Amino acid sequence: MKKDVIVLNCGSSSVKFAIINAETGEAGLSGIAESLGNQDASLSYKIDGKKNTLALPEKAGHTEALNAIQSVIAQTGVVPIAIGHRVVHGGEKFKQAALVDETVLAAIEEYASMAPLHNMANLKGITTAQEAYPNLPHVAVFDTSFFQTMPKKAFVYALPMPLYKEHGIRRYGFHGTSHKFILDSTAAQLNKSVEDTSIISAHLGNGCSVSAIEKGQAVDTSLGFTPLEGLVMGTRCGDLDPSLPGTLQQKLGKTAEEINDLLNKQSGLLGISELSNDCRTLEEAALNGHEGALLAIEIFCYRLAKYISGYMIAVPTLDAIVFTGGIGENSSLIRETTMGYFKHFGVAIDEQRNLDARFGNAGEISAPSSSTKVLVVPTNEEWVIAAQAAQFA
Ligand code: ADP
Numbered sequence: 200m201k202k203d204v205i206v207l208n209c210g211s212s213s214v215k216f217a218i219i220n221a222e223t224g225e226a227g228l229s230g231i232a233e234s235l236g237n238q239d240a241s242l243s244y245k246i247d248g249k250k251n252t253l254a255l256p257e258k259a260g261h262t263e264a265l266n267a268i269q270s271v272i273a274q275t276g277v278v279p280i281a282i283g284h285r286v287v288h289g290g291e292k293f294k295q296a297a298l299v300d301e302t303v304l305a306a307i308e309e310y311a312s313m314a315p316l317h318n319m320a321n322l323k324g325i326t327t328a329q330e331a332y333p334n335l336p337h338v339a340v341f342d343t344s345f346f347q348t349m350p351k352k353a354f355v356y357a358l359p360m361p362l363y364k365e366h367g368i369r370r371y372g373f374h375g376t377s378h379k380f381i382l383d384s385t386a387a388q389l390n391k392s393v394e395d396t397s398i399i400s401a402h403l404g405n406g407c408s409v410s411a412i413e414k415g416q417a418v419d420t421s422l423g424f425t426p427l428e429g430l431v432m433g434t435r436c437g438d439l440d441p442s443l444p445g446t447l448q449q450k451l452g453k454t455a456e457e458i459n460d461l462l463n464k465q466s467g468l469l470g471i472s473e474l475s476n477d478c479r480t481l482e483e484a485a486l487n488g489h490e491g492a493l494l495a496i497e498i499f500c501y502r503l504a505k506y507i508s509g510y511m512i513a514v515p516t517l518d519a520i521v522f523t524g525g526i527g528e529n530s531s532l533i534r535e536t537t538m539g540y541f542k543h544f545g546v547a548i549d550e551q552r553n554l555d556a557r558f559g560n561a562g563e564i565s566a567p568s569s570s571t572k573v574l575v576v577p578t579n580e581e582w583v584i585a586a587q588a589a590q591f592a
Contacts, residue, residue: 202592203227203277204585205332208285209324211316212236214264216244217581218277221589224582228275232264242267246275261320265327281336283588284325285376285580287317289341290367296344296587299325299337307339313367314425338588345375346410346417353419353513370428372420376583377402378410381523384576386415389518397516399507402578403533404524405433405476409503411510419513421506427463430506431499433476436466438502471495478526478533500533504540511544519572520546522564528577529557534564538573545570 202221207214217229230244232255240259243252253271256263272279284299288310297303304322311318321339329337346354354370355363362368378400386396394415401409407430411419421429421437430437444458453461469476472495474484484492507520522534531553538548547566556564556575565573 201277202585202589203279204588204592205272205279205282205328205335206285206581206584206588207282207324207328209261209320211320214261214268214324216268216272217585218272218275218279219581219585221280221582221585224579224585226581227277228272229581230268230271232259232268235260235264240264242271244271246271261323262327265324265331269331279332279335280592281338281588282328282332283338283340283584284321284328285342285584286321286325286339287342287373288314288371289339289343290371291347293339293341293344294347296338296340296590298591299329299339303339313371336588336591338591340376340584340587342373342375343371345379346370346372346420348416349418349420356424368424370420370423372408372410372417373422373426374402374406374408374410375417376580377523377578378408378412378417378420380578380580380583381521381576382412382415385519385521385574388574388576389572391518397514397518398521399510399514399517399519400521400523401503401507401527401537402524403430403503403522403526403530406435407432407437407503407524407526409506409510411513413514414516419510431471431495431502432467433478434464434467434469436462436470468495468499471498478530482530482532496533496536500536501540503533504537507537508541508544517571519574521574521576523576523578528561528575531557534573534575541571546573548573 203218204221206217206219212235214232218227228246232242234240236258238257240255242255286307290310292306307318307322325337381400383393385398386393396415397413399411406426408420408422410417427435447458472481472491474491475481481492481495485496526533535548535553538546547569548564549566553564556562561575561577563572563574
């Protein structure tokens with residue numbers, strides 16, 4: 200029997216969807232409904248490699264988008280066995296995926312105070328999909344669950360303890376499904392059991408995070424209470440002096456919300472380069488000597504290298520440093536520059552292997568003499584969500 204699972208990722212103005220075979224990870228259908236709530240709302244999808252686009256009614260919202268997605272799914276003739284929903288925040292309650300019921304819905308709503316845009320959109324996706332598919336198991340798969348194994352020394356901030364105990368202010372970590380996939384995939388490549396595999400994984404996309412995983416368990420990660428802490432990202436600033444938001448509010452005469460917007464949407468690669476948040480554009484500009492692009496790439500790699508080296512103390516049995524995400528899977532420049540900081544640790548990148556591991560090719564990029572293996576492993580978050588949802592079918 201084919202184990203086809205519908206995977207839904209409902210964001211504030213978009214819905215990403217796919218039908219994934221939970222056993223092989225193959226996507227029979229994948230697509231996105233975008234610009235929801237705007238004049239130009241649209242739906243584009245790929246069935247067996249063929250692209251299609253549909254206009255949605257003007258200002259179509261999540262309900263209209265999910266109705267249209269349901270008809271596209273019906274056209275495929277696939278009989279899904281479950282629906283896996285990506286949910287950003289599962290607080291401390293969800294250490295693994297959960298079958299959606301009233302209690303789970305209430306908890307997702309409760310955690311919306313910590314990820315307002317994301318969790319409310321995820322919730323809307325679940326309740327709308329429940330109406331469309333009342334007889335299928337709906338499973339919530341949380342971005343935060345994988346990091347629930349972190350010890351207190353990694354997740355407690357140096358703030359007054361009641362802020363953690365009474366308000367849940369702590370590091371949660373995000374991109375958990377991706378780091379979990381990278382762990383499982385690396386273990387398979389190294390011919391080891393997951394429980395015996397230790398890696399530092401760098402997920403570098405528009406959002407970026409590094410995780411320290413010791414013997415199959417997450418022990419630290421760079422994203423924090425929200426997905427703003429840690430590395431330089433496309434438009435997010437990552438680590439800052441914590442006094443800065445207040446200072447910026449005063450200096451620029453802006454509200455806390457406006458500063459939050461500045462740190463999340465106008466900073467990172469875009470802010471430094473004054474050109475783009477897109478790594479490809481920056482690499483091209485850097486080749487032409489664009490100073491902002493050169494500086495943005497330099498800071499991105501330096502900060503990433505600092506995190507990876509920091510996590511070496513958290514992963515004493517390190518098997519491999521692994522790159523993934525759009526940048527990690529494709530940018531030989533970012534990988535080479537970052538790993539260049541580790542020459543005096545005996546880490547050596549093989550130039551040709553690094554150039555070969557792009558555009559869908561993956562594998563080991565370290566030289567045989569390297570003290571630590573460095574790998575490129577393409578991520579597949581949808582597969583993790585599908586596999587976890589299938590367990591409830
Ligand atoms: P998201 O976090 O939205 O899933 P992706 O994982 O798709 O994002 O990563 C997007 C990033 O990957 C962008 O910065 C893009 O420029 C970068 N990227 C994609 N292909 C390349 C490439 N060939 N070289 C450098 N960067 C690339």
